[in-house]
Amino acid sequence: MLARLSDWSGFPTFRAVPSFPTASLREELDRLFGEFERGAAAGERALSSAPRLKDEGDAFTLRAELPGLSEKEIDLTVTARVITLKAERKAEAPEGYTAHRRERTSFSFARSYELPTRIDPEKVEANLKHGVLTLRLPKVAEAQPKRVSVTAQS
């Protein structure tokens, strides 16, 4: 057993293989895990950053970076428990120009968010400014946090 182990450790050709794609493999894994962490949905990886949903006590907020879109290209529907956001951008070249670099891609983003508590769809505010969409989704009164005072008994 011992002999066999030392045989293995003295196996130099394995370590010396130069074409083993360690770096690119790692990048690939990082990319995959990065997407898992952010919970990438269909089309979401084309966005520069994933939309973020936050619970701010009396309301939820959602912030999505959608550069280059006007309000007409954003489709938002809200129910008491689900928000659905759809947005589409077509990458187009200005006429009469030749392209040297195209990094700004087209994207077609569609995602639904299920909320843990009910919101009031009538009171939802949506605001698009400088390519950032901000939603404020106020919770129904029953779902809002309530402060309970503690009385000490002696």
Added chain:
Amino acid sequence: MSAQQLEKTRPAREIAPHVDIFENETELLVVADVPGLDPKDIGVHVDLPEFRIEATVKSESDPVVYTRTFRVDERIDPERVKAEYRDGVLRVHLAKSAAFRPRKVDVRSS
């Protein structure tokens, strides 16, 4: 300048924005996705042969610095650079110097 070696006093996400670069006879056009900025916090610097975009999102909770530097050649006229910001997209027009723009030459027959 050794800005890279200096430590930041405040942590900010540094993002290299996605860009498109186009060219026609009269200009280079650089288009960058830089959402969430106040137009006054966008810096466009031309210091030939360098062209740099630097912009900061001043946010307490999530400050962001967008930077991207390109090498452009002497065909650009540094005095004639125009930038506009709309819907979170920055468009920079870098005009070519007159000497490098194509000029139509009439051929006369004698």
